[in-house]
Structures are given as C-alpha cells and as structure tokens.
Amino acid sequence: MNRRENLKLLFTGTLASGFLLTNCAPEDNKLEYTPRIEGGTVGGRTEEEKLIDQKLLSETFLNEDERKKLDVLVDIIIPADSDSPSATEAGVVDFIEFMMKDYPAYQTPMRGGLMWLDHHSEDNYGKVFMALSKSEKMEIIDQIAWPDKAKQDMEGGVKFFNMLRNLAATGYFTTEAGFKNLGYIGNTPNIWDGVPAEVMKKHGFELPEKYLDTYLKPEERGELAQWDEEANIIRSNS
Amino acid sequence: MSIEIKSSSEPYDVIIVGSGAGGGMASKILSEAGLAVAVIEAGGDFDPAKDEDRTQLRYPWESPRRGNGTRIRPFGDFDAAIGGWDIEGEPYTKGKDTSFDWFRSRMVGGRTNHWGRISLRFGPNDFKRASIDGLGHDWPIGYDDLKPYYDKVDKLIGVFGSKEGIFNEPDGFFLPPPKPRLHELFMMKGAKKASIPVIPSRLSVLTKPINNDRGVCFFCRQCNRACQAYADFSSGTCLVHPAMKKGKVDLYTNSMVRKVTTDDSGKANGVSFISKVDMKEYKLKARVVVLGASACESARIMLNSKSKSHPDGIGNSSGMVGRYLHDSTGADRMGILPDLIDRERYNEDGVGGMHVYTPWWLDNKKLDFARGYHIEYWGGMGMPSYGVGFSMDTMRKFVKDEFGNPSPNGGYGEGLKKDIRRIQGSTLGMSGRGESIPMYHNYCEIDPNVVDKYGIPVLKFHYQWTEHEIKQAKHMHDTFEEILTNAGAVLMGEKPGPETKYGLATPGRIIHEVGTTRMGNNPATSVLNSNCQAHDCDNLFVVDAGPFVSQADKNPTWTILALSWRTSDFIVSELKKKNI
Incomplete structure (x- = not known):
C-alpha cells in the first residue's frame, strides 16, 4: 500500500465501503434483518474451517416443534417495537440452531428446557405450552423470567430462561437491525x-x-x- | 517466492525455523546481508491485504457464530491467529498436578498476527533481577547491550508512546499516542486518587507513516484481526514478505520441522521436516540453523535432535533445554460505571488496544512478593459481537429509571430491549500482567509415549506457580478494586480468594512463555551464550523468547525483535570471519 492509497482509505473510506457494498447488495432486500448463515464465516478461512462450517450448516438440531416454540419465546424476549424488528424477523432462531451445533454444550439444556416447559404446562394447565392461551403462557414465563423473584423450585426454569435470554439477545444485537438499535457507530475507517x-x-x-x-x-x-x-x-x- | 516443496541439494546459508517475531527479524537482517535464507513455517502463508485473507472490518453477522471463538480461533471467529490451545493432531501432555496451556499459531507471522501490539522495552533492572532480589539469575547481557537494537526496532517497525523518563521503563523513538477514550479517563481518575500512574500506552501501531510500504492506522480497534493497511506490526507483513521481495529468501510453508540434522562432528548442517501437503519427509541443508519456532517449539526441536554427538538433544549438554519455562502472571477484574449508562454514541473504536496503561510503580522491598506487574485497561464502546446482551439476569439491576429505581434483573420484552441498549458501553475492566520467578522445576520435556500426527514426539509440561506469583495476584486484585471503586465503578463478580490462587491465570494463558533455551555465561547452567549461540553447537542459534533468562513485567515481543536483530548481526559477523 502506498501513501496515496492509504490516505484514500483514511479520508474517503472507499476500500471499506467497497467491501460493505458487496455485503449489502441492493437486490438482496432481506439482508437488513437477515444475517449471513448459509455460507459460513467470511474471510481468511482455512480448508479445515470451511469444512467445519459446511458440516454444521448441513446438520439440523432443532425439530419443527422446537423451532415453533422458540419462535414464540424469542419474540417474547425481544419483540418488535416502533423502529426495530422482532427477534424472529432478525433471524434469531436460525442463529440458535447454528449455535446448538457449534457449541454442543447448549444442546441438552435447550432440548430439555423446551421439554420441561411442556411438562410444567401440563402439570399446571393440562396442556402443552403451545396450546396455552397468551396469558397462560405469560404466567409461566413470569415464573422463570425474574431470577431475583422466582420461587426456589423454579431454579431450573430460571436457568433455562437465562440461557434463552442470552442467546436471543446476542443473536439479535449482532445483526444489522440490532446494531442500529444499539446505536453502535464504528467499524469503519476514521480518525480518532x-x-x-x-x-x-x-x-x-x-x-x-x-x-x-x-x-x-x-x-x-x-x-x-x-x-x-x-x-x-x-x-x-x- | 513461496515454495510448496523442494528437496534442495544446493545448501542455503541459513535456515530459519519459524516466521514469527524472532524468525521474521532474522530473515530480514540475514537476507539484507546478502545471505541465502530459507524460512520454514509450519502453517500457511498469510497476507491481510489480500481480500481472501481479510477478517478486518467484518461485521458479526458475517459469521454464523457472530464472532464467537472456535477451537481454531479461540479469541474470536475473526481473530487473525490460526491455531489455538488445542490443535487437531498436535497434542501436548502435562505432568501430574501441574498445568500449562500452550497457544500456537500455524501461519506466516505466527502469533504476531494476533497479539495486543504492546511494545515495551525491558528496563535496566529487568536484566539483573537476581542481583536485586536474589531470585533466579541475571542475564549475561544488560540494557545497554540491547538499547541500540531497541532504537532500531522502534524506527523500523514503529511504536507510539510518550517520553516519561521512568528508569525501568526506557523511552524510545515514539510516534504520537492517541488521546484516551472516555472509560480510560475514568480509569485515570480512579488511579490518580490511589496515586497509581497511568500513562499513554506503547503499541506498535502506526499513528504516522514511517515509510512508503505501510499505511497508517485508521482506528478500527481490530489489530488482532491483522491490518490490511499494514498499520500494525506483524512479522509477515513487516519483515518476512518485505525480506522475500528484496533478498534471497525462500519461504517453505506447511512444513513441520522434526529435527536439526548434524554432521559427524556434531555441527548443525540443516533440518529435516514433514510436509503437511504430502506427509513426506524432506531435508534441507545450510551452514547455519536459526530456531525461531517459539520458546517451547524450539526446545522441542532441540530435544528431538538426538545424534551421537548430541545424545540428549542438540544444544542440551547442560540438560537445561526446556528448563526455566515461565510465563507472565495474569489476573483480571471488571466493573460497571453507572455514569456511562445511557452514554452518548460516537465512534470510539480507536486503535486495537488500550490508549493508556500503568507501568509497575511500587518498590518490592515494601511488599511481600518479588517482581512487579503492569496494568492494561479495557472497556467502553467497542464493536458488539457474540456475548453482547448476555448476563442481563445479573446486570440489568444497574440500569435505573428516572426516579432512580433499579430495573429488575432478567425479564423480557421492550423494557429488556431498551435496558440492553442503555447499558451498552458501560462496562470496563483491567488486567494485570506480571513477572514470575523462573524455576528449574518448571519445564517442558519430550513425552516418550506420545507423538503428533507427523510422528514427532510431543512436549510434556510441568509447571506450578510459586508463592510470589500467588501473592502478586492478590495484590493485583486489591489494586483493581481500588482503581475501579475510585473511578466510580461498581465491582462485578466476586473477588477471588486463596482457593483459586486469587484468580491467577493458568501458566501459559498469558502467552508470554520464555526461558526454555536460556542464555548464560556458564555452559553447565545455560543453553546459549550471550549471543544466543548454542554452547555446544556453534552454528545453531535461537531467536525466539527461549533465550530469555527472565520474563519482565513487559510483553516479550519488542525484546524478541531486538535480541533477534542482535543475534543476526552476530551471525553475519561470524560468517564473515569464517568462525562458523
């Protein structure tokens, strides 16, 4: 890189915005909410890394019932508001699906937690979680969403919901929509x-x-x- | 030119094993002297200016794991360093009741692609610690021997900082440092109340150009991803590739060195390596062999280089190869600043690391442990990545409404979403990085029972901290609490106690391991002489951190670079004199 190119980079950001443009092609109008999942990580990948990502992306962990339950749960955690989309719109469930495979320690707590939600619903209302009314669902969520107020016998449910809250929040705030909501300014050539x-x-x-x-x-x-x-x-x- | 595989009958003048800080500097100095050089690297080539190698300026959504670390990149999916603590097919083992974690990068430039660019000179005291506190050993050289090389390294590679005139924190040829970030100003305030100095940091990041080959920093805070403008130092971009352009340097990538070969008289005459491409063994010949594979990897190669003249491994007639392995100490603490909740948004990325730091400031005569530590500060509004929004089950209470009532921990919904936004950029913390006592009983050796997938016997580590390091970690935590509290922060997490050695990091975790091929004047107690030449093989040299007699409370890279330059000058001079 000669100085002229470097100055161009500094003051106009052309190199960087060039890269950004390739990632935000105008014809891909889903991109505002939808993060890149399908192709694996971009940039500097070794063959080993490409194979790992492709393998993880080709596998499915969550079954249809689990996904449906997660759709409901992540949107309770991160709903849409006047100027930003909901967790499902931002592709959070796809992100959770990937993390289950990338970090297998999540698998049992997630699968078991979703099952427990049904058991707990059955025990209290005689129906599985998805069959509950909105207000019944929220009664259950309120038992596990507030760690400092939750009853001691709800500890397992609280842990499950903490994990869910972490994944939903991080999956949301690492998207373009999430960045916009947080107001992060950066990741671009500038002068400090x-x-x-x-x-x-x-x-x-x-x-x-x-x-x-x-x-x-x-x-x-x-x-x-x-x-x-x-x-x-x-x-x-x- | 990058060479895939070649079995050369034509000997090189010098073979350099490893392309990190030490090997890179040697490749530059030796090739500039007109020598024909081969650089042998266990990993692949890497150039962050090529778009296919670029991870800089990527957003988390360009990673399906949103930038979370992996086995291959434990410091994040976009970190430049390829390798990690646990490399497939390249195991290492540990002795009973000891621990050591070994971080390796398999790529041109080695670990310089990832490091924090903290570029501190060792001070006069750092070479003579045994004379000061009676522990360990003095170096056979002193600050004055290295000073001219530190000066040259500053000018060749570039480092920003401020002239302070502190005796044991020698000033250099500094570029202008960046102004502090907001959380750093809070830290400065907190430290000042405790009479702890905080000065501009010293990082090898170009705030002004030093030549026409490298650009200047454009403040993205991502030096760990390697810079496409070459505005930070990494060995590949600043040393190896420039040396290949100018001189007679052949780079052998994906080549895992098994041993240094010797002639009948016991002189080194080349190396034998396994190609990762075809898993076959190749041999290269040279008049001089330079090891820069990292302190532990170079020790491993030497211990595996057994012959009639070197029955215990080349350079190991003293039995000291692998001994005195030591890493920096490390401990960290974090807090949250209520003053920064709901903070104004602006671009505060800055350079790829802290803008201020605390050099060691106390007198050990008044303390119950030997040796000091420096403090690195972190926090503020960096780019969100995997982990953003976590821990609201314990952290949400720090957000308060207009009447001062805290939000309830946990929860969901629009209120939660808003509180995550409000809390963003309000956490901050610090890390102590200190000097440990080099111990004979902390060492690596060859594990006779285990080989890697290339059939090369692996290292077995033995390491335990002493009371000095444990007490130092306790002192770090007392200091961290004082600074954070003075800064107005609320402490997060629990202060670690004796049951966890006061949060002292596992040996190896700070990735400053040194001392395995230490230098000394006595061939019975050291591996190398004061020119980093093996006592028992005069055409074998070591240029990584293996030669360090003691690892100061500074990051080792600047000293590796200075020492490698000095050793390379010595090699050129000895070749001219036909002494080797």
Missing part, C-alpha cells in the same frame, strides 16, 4: 481525535495538560515520522 468536547464536558473531564502537545494531531498523520537526536519526534508545528 479524542472524546467529543461536549461529552468531555458532561463528565467533567479535561485532557491532562502534560500530554496536550504529545497526543496525535489529525493533521500530522500524512507526514513521514522523523526524530531528532534526543528521540523527540519532529512535529510540523513545533
């Missing part, structure tokens, strides 16, 4: 010049006086570094 002034002010911070002349100044980033004999870097404005 410290915390914005108004944020510094709000938290009552000032940069330490002693380093003010030492810190990087954005305008000197194109200049080739040179030092004097005392190992002081030569600054253009000093």
Whole structure:
C-alpha cells in the first residue's frame, strides 16, 4: 500500500465501503434483518474451517416443534417495537440452531428446557405450552423470567430462561437491525481525535495538560515520522 | 517466492525455523546481508491485504457464530491467529498436578498476527533481577547491550508512546499516542486518587507513516484481526514478505520441522521436516540453523535432535533445554460505571488496544512478593459481537429509571430491549500482567509415549506457580478494586480468594512463555551464550523468547525483535570471519 492509497482509505473510506457494498447488495432486500448463515464465516478461512462450517450448516438440531416454540419465546424476549424488528424477523432462531451445533454444550439444556416447559404446562394447565392461551403462557414465563423473584423450585426454569435470554439477545444485537438499535457507530475507517468536547464536558473531564502537545494531531498523520537526536519526534508545528 | 516443496541439494546459508517475531527479524537482517535464507513455517502463508485473507472490518453477522471463538480461533471467529490451545493432531501432555496451556499459531507471522501490539522495552533492572532480589539469575547481557537494537526496532517497525523518563521503563523513538477514550479517563481518575500512574500506552501501531510500504492506522480497534493497511506490526507483513521481495529468501510453508540434522562432528548442517501437503519427509541443508519456532517449539526441536554427538538433544549438554519455562502472571477484574449508562454514541473504536496503561510503580522491598506487574485497561464502546446482551439476569439491576429505581434483573420484552441498549458501553475492566520467578522445576520435556500426527514426539509440561506469583495476584486484585471503586465503578463478580490462587491465570494463558533455551555465561547452567549461540553447537542459534533468562513485567515481543536483530548481526559477523 502506498501513501496515496492509504490516505484514500483514511479520508474517503472507499476500500471499506467497497467491501460493505458487496455485503449489502441492493437486490438482496432481506439482508437488513437477515444475517449471513448459509455460507459460513467470511474471510481468511482455512480448508479445515470451511469444512467445519459446511458440516454444521448441513446438520439440523432443532425439530419443527422446537423451532415453533422458540419462535414464540424469542419474540417474547425481544419483540418488535416502533423502529426495530422482532427477534424472529432478525433471524434469531436460525442463529440458535447454528449455535446448538457449534457449541454442543447448549444442546441438552435447550432440548430439555423446551421439554420441561411442556411438562410444567401440563402439570399446571393440562396442556402443552403451545396450546396455552397468551396469558397462560405469560404466567409461566413470569415464573422463570425474574431470577431475583422466582420461587426456589423454579431454579431450573430460571436457568433455562437465562440461557434463552442470552442467546436471543446476542443473536439479535449482532445483526444489522440490532446494531442500529444499539446505536453502535464504528467499524469503519476514521480518525480518532479524542472524546467529543461536549461529552468531555458532561463528565467533567479535561485532557491532562502534560500530554496536550504529545497526543496525535489529525493533521500530522500524512507526514513521514522523523526524530531528532534526543528521540523527540519532529512535529510540523513545533 | 513461496515454495510448496523442494528437496534442495544446493545448501542455503541459513535456515530459519519459524516466521514469527524472532524468525521474521532474522530473515530480514540475514537476507539484507546478502545471505541465502530459507524460512520454514509450519502453517500457511498469510497476507491481510489480500481480500481472501481479510477478517478486518467484518461485521458479526458475517459469521454464523457472530464472532464467537472456535477451537481454531479461540479469541474470536475473526481473530487473525490460526491455531489455538488445542490443535487437531498436535497434542501436548502435562505432568501430574501441574498445568500449562500452550497457544500456537500455524501461519506466516505466527502469533504476531494476533497479539495486543504492546511494545515495551525491558528496563535496566529487568536484566539483573537476581542481583536485586536474589531470585533466579541475571542475564549475561544488560540494557545497554540491547538499547541500540531497541532504537532500531522502534524506527523500523514503529511504536507510539510518550517520553516519561521512568528508569525501568526506557523511552524510545515514539510516534504520537492517541488521546484516551472516555472509560480510560475514568480509569485515570480512579488511579490518580490511589496515586497509581497511568500513562499513554506503547503499541506498535502506526499513528504516522514511517515509510512508503505501510499505511497508517485508521482506528478500527481490530489489530488482532491483522491490518490490511499494514498499520500494525506483524512479522509477515513487516519483515518476512518485505525480506522475500528484496533478498534471497525462500519461504517453505506447511512444513513441520522434526529435527536439526548434524554432521559427524556434531555441527548443525540443516533440518529435516514433514510436509503437511504430502506427509513426506524432506531435508534441507545450510551452514547455519536459526530456531525461531517459539520458546517451547524450539526446545522441542532441540530435544528431538538426538545424534551421537548430541545424545540428549542438540544444544542440551547442560540438560537445561526446556528448563526455566515461565510465563507472565495474569489476573483480571471488571466493573460497571453507572455514569456511562445511557452514554452518548460516537465512534470510539480507536486503535486495537488500550490508549493508556500503568507501568509497575511500587518498590518490592515494601511488599511481600518479588517482581512487579503492569496494568492494561479495557472497556467502553467497542464493536458488539457474540456475548453482547448476555448476563442481563445479573446486570440489568444497574440500569435505573428516572426516579432512580433499579430495573429488575432478567425479564423480557421492550423494557429488556431498551435496558440492553442503555447499558451498552458501560462496562470496563483491567488486567494485570506480571513477572514470575523462573524455576528449574518448571519445564517442558519430550513425552516418550506420545507423538503428533507427523510422528514427532510431543512436549510434556510441568509447571506450578510459586508463592510470589500467588501473592502478586492478590495484590493485583486489591489494586483493581481500588482503581475501579475510585473511578466510580461498581465491582462485578466476586473477588477471588486463596482457593483459586486469587484468580491467577493458568501458566501459559498469558502467552508470554520464555526461558526454555536460556542464555548464560556458564555452559553447565545455560543453553546459549550471550549471543544466543548454542554452547555446544556453534552454528545453531535461537531467536525466539527461549533465550530469555527472565520474563519482565513487559510483553516479550519488542525484546524478541531486538535480541533477534542482535543475534543476526552476530551471525553475519561470524560468517564473515569464517568462525562458523
């Protein structure tokens, strides 16, 4: 990379936005919500890694009943709101399906937890979970969703729901829709010049006086570094 | 040129085993002196500027596991380092009641593709610890011997930092450091109250260009993914590939070295390696053999290189190969800053690591343990990845409503979704990385019962921490709590106690293992002389962290680079004098 190309990268972000464009082709209008699952991880993969991803993607862990139950559960955890989609719309169940195979320690707690939900529903309402009314479902969820208030005999259910909450949340907030909802700004070429002034002010911070002349100044980033004999870097404005 | 397989009858001047920091530097210096060099690498070639090798600037949804680690990439699906703690077909074993975890990267550039770029010089005291506290041994060289090489490494590779004038944290030729991030300002505030210094960090990331071959940092916080602009140091992009372009350097990839071969007089005359492509054995000849395969892998090769003249392995007449294995100590703590809940969003990625750190600041004469540690700070608004949104069953209570009432832990629904958004970027933490005492009884040896899939006998590790490291970890945790609390953070998790050695990391976990082929003036108690030349084989050299007599409370890479450059100069000079 020569300096001109590098500056282009820095100031226009063309290289990066070029990459981004290939990942967000306009004709693929599902992409806003749907993460990449089908092809395995992108970038720098070894043959061994490609084979592992392909094998995991070709297998199915969750059966249809389990998927249907998860559709309901993840949307209870992360529903749609006025400006963002729900967990199912963001492809969270596909993500959970993949994680079951990628991290097999999840399998028994997940399968068993979903079964337990049916047993618990049967014991209390005489019906499996999916056959319950919305309010009955929520009565059960409320028994296991609040770890500090839950009854002691619900401990197993609480653990199951904690796992479900973790997977639903992480599966959601690692999608484009989730990033938008979190308000994350980054992962793109830029120039760091410290915390914005108004944020510094709000938290009552000032940069330490002693380093003010030492810190990087954005305008000197194109200049080739040179030092004097005392190992002081030569600054253009000093 | 990258060579797949060649059985060469034409000998090289030098064969270098390994392409990490040590091997990479040797390949550059030796080839620039006009020598014909072969670099033998156990993994494949790697260039982050090629789009097919690029993981930088990828989003978590480009990974079906959303960036979560795997066996091959334990530090995340987009981490550049290929290998891990547990490589298929390449086992290692452990002695009874001991533990050691061994991280390996099988690729051009080795572990320099992943590391934190923390580039600290060892200070004058770090070479003479035994003279100071009576533990371990002094190095046969001192800071003044390495200083000119540290200076050259700074200028060749680039490191940002600030001149501080601290005796045992020598300043270098620094590029300007970046301004601190918001959570780092909180840490600085917390540390100041406790009279603990926090200074700009020293990372080998280019904040200004140093030549026309490498670009400058564009602040994506992803140095561990390897930089397509070559704005961070990794051996492949900054040393091996440039050396191949300029000099007579042949790179042999996917080649697993089994042993150093010797002639009848016991001199090294080449290496024997297994090609991973066809699983056949090949031999290469050279006038000089340089090992830079990593402290433990180089020890393994030497121990496996048995011959009539070297019955216990080449370079091992002292029985010291594998001995004095030691890693940095490590402990971590985390907290949450109520002041950062609902924080303003802006791009705070910054460089691929901390912008500030704490060098060791205390006097051990007033403490109940030997040797110090530095503190690395982390947290803030990095790119979310697998794990974001976790632990709301314990963390949600830190979010409060407008009347100051805490949210209930756990839950679901729009309220949960909102609280995950509000809490984002409010956690922070720190890690201590310290110096341990090198011990004869901490070592690796060949396990006679186990071979890897290439038929090469594997290493067996024996390692136990001493009281000094355990007490140091306790001190780290007291310090962490003080800084976090002073910063206004609420501590998370429990403070570890004696039953877990105060949270002291398992040996090997900090990936700073050194000392297995240590240097010394006495051939009976050391493997190499002060020029990293084997006492009992004068054309065999080691350029990784094996020669370290002691691993300071600094990251080892900058010293590996300086030492490898110095050793390479010595090799050139000895070849000219026809001494080897």
